[in-house]
Amino acid sequence: MRVSDFDFDLPTERIALRPVSPRDASRLLMVTQGGLADKMFADLPKLLRAGDLLVFNDTRVLPAQLAGMKFNAKIRVTLHKRIEPRRWWSFVKNAKRLKPDDRVDFGHGLTGVAEARDPRDGSILWHFESALPIEEALMAAGQMPLPPYISSKRNVDAQDLDDYQTVFGDKLGAVAAPTAGLHFTPELLAALDAAGIERRTVTLHVGAGTFQPVKVDDTDQHMMHAEWGQIDAATAAAIRAAKDEGRRVIAVGTTSARLLESAWTPEGVQAFSADTRIFITPGFRFAVVDGLLTNFHLPKSTLFMLVSALMGLDTMKAAYAHAVANDYRFYSYGDASLLLP
Template sequence: MKLSDFDFDLPPERIAIRPMSPRGDAKLLVSQAGQIEDAHVRDLCSYFRPGDRLVLNDTKVIPARLFGTRARQSAQGRVEAKIEVTLLEPQASGRWKALIKPLRKLAVGEEIQFAAGLSARCIEKTDGEALLDFSAQGAELDAALDVSGQMPLPPYIASKRAADAQDKSDYQTVWAKHRGAVAAPTASLHLDAAALDALQGHGVTISYVTLHVGAGTFLPVKVEEIRTHTMHAEWGCVSPQAVAEIEQTRAAGGRIIPVGTTALRLIETAARGGTLRPFEGETDIFIYPGFEFQITDGLMTNFHLPKSTLLMLVAALIGKPHLDAVYAHAVAQNYRFFSYGDASLLFAS
C-alpha cells in the first residue's frame, strides 16, 4: 500500500487543543460487525461483555519540555540567550538525548541553566539532536523536572498554545505509574477512576503493561511505499502476571482489548511467533494492513493524523475500506481529533 492511501482532509477546527471535561463526555465512535454507532465514553459498559479484558499502558509522562538560558563570554562581555529543550530518551549512562532550539547556536561543552538549580552540559550533537549531561540524576532529577519542566504537548497542540498547569493532569492517565514517556498514551486519557470502577463492576478485568512512548510517535512517514518505512523503537515490558491474566481471559472466551495503540503494539510484540510470553526490551514493531494479530480482539483509540503509522495500524485491524468509512463518518459528525480529541472503540473485522 502507498502512503497516499492514508491521507484524508481534516478541517483544522477538528483538532482538539483541550480535552473534554469530564472525560466521559467525549464522543465515542463504536465499530463492530461493519456497523458504525455514535455514543459517548460514559457508555463504554454497553459495548463490553463480562469477562472481557482491557490492557492499559501504565507509563508516566515526564515534564520533558524545559526552558533555560545559555551564556557565553564575548568581546562585549557575558551574553545570555534563551534556549528550549525537549527530552527524548534516557541513555544507560544517565545522559539524555534531546531536541534543542536553537541547536546550531549551542556549542559542545556549553552549559544550560534551568529553574530549580538544574543545569545540563551539551556532550555532543548528532543528527539534529544533542546529548545532555544533567547536574542531577535519578530521583533528584525527577524532582527538578517536576518543578521546572512542562508537559511535552504534541506539536499540533504546542503550535497553537503553550502548555500550562492544567496539562500536568490532563496529559497524564489516572493510573500512570512508571516514569519514562515523553508522550501520553492518549486513548487512556478518556478513562477516569469512575469509568474504571464502572467497567470492573460490569465484569471487565484489567491488566497493565508498560511502554514508554517516545517522541518518535509524531515522526512523519517519508516513504511512499509504506513497507519500507523504519519504525522508531520504544522500551516496553509485559510482565509474567500480565501474560497469565491475558491467557486466562482468552481461555475463558473473553476478548482482549488494549486501550491505545501503544498497549496493542506491545502485546503483539510479546506474542510474535504465536505465543504470548513475558517481554522486556525495545520494540519497533510496525503494524500495517496484512498484519496477523495474535492477541488483539479490539482497540480503543483516538482519531489519528493523516499518513501516520497509527492510522495504518487501525487499517490493519478493521480493514482499509472500513477505516475510510469510520474516518469519513467522524469528520462528518464533528468528532474531535488527535491527542485531546474524541475516542473510538473498534472491534477486529
C-alpha cells in the same frame, strides 16, 4: 504501501485544544465490520462483554520540554528516550548551535551536557546534572509536552498538568500521554469491574517520536523510534489465559497494542522488558489484540496506519469521514473510537 494512501482531509476546527469534562463525557465511535455506531465513552461497560480483558498503559508523563540559552540562542529540548537515569536522547530546536560537550542551563538547578548527535534523525544525547534526583529536577524545570498541534495554538498551562495524565498512570517516564486512557474516570473503572470486565496494566514509555511526521514516501522506508516497554509475568499469564479461553483482549491505546504484539511468541504473550520498534501497517497479522480503544489520529501517521492494519484502510477512511462529518473531536484531547474487527 505509499504513505499518501493514509492521507485524509481534516478541518482544523476538528482538532480538540481541551478535553471534555468529565473525562468520560467524550464521544465514542464504535467501528465494526457491520458498520458504525455513535456512542458515548461512558457507554463502554455496556459495549463490551463480561470476560473481556482490557489492557491499559500505566505510564506517566514527565514535564519533558526544557528551554535554556546558549549565547543568544534559545535551546528548546524535548526528551525522547531515557538511556540511563541522567542520560536522555532528545529532539532539539536550534540543535545546529550545539557542539559536543556544550553545557546548557535549563534553570531550577538543572544543566545538561550535549554528548553526541544521532546522524539518522539529528537527536542529541544529553547528560543532565542536578543536586536533586533527576525526576525532581525535571519536574521543576520542565513543561508538559503537549503535541505541536495543540501547543502551536495555545500556551501550556497548569490545567494540562492534570488533563494530560491518566487517572491510573503511576510509572513516570513517558514524554507523551497514552491518550486513549485519558477518557477513563474512577467511576467508569468501577463500572467496568461491576460488568465483569477484567483489567490489566502494562508499561510503554511513549517517546517524542510519536509526534514525528513520516518523511518517506514508502512505509517500508520509515524508521520507528525505539520505546521501552514492560509486561510482568502475572499480566502475561492473564493475557495467555484470556486467549486460551476465547475471551477478547482489547488494548486501551495504540501503545498497549504495540507492546502486546511485541511480546507475542508462538507460546503466547511472555513477560517483556525491552525496547520495541514495532511498526504495524496493513498486512500485519495481529496475534494478541482482538480490539482497540483509541483516539482519532493524524493523516499519514504511523498510528492511522496501525488502526488501518486492524480494521482495513477503507473501513477506517469511512469511519474518519463519518467522524469529521459528525463533529467528532480529533487527536490527544479529542474523542475516541472502539475498533472491533
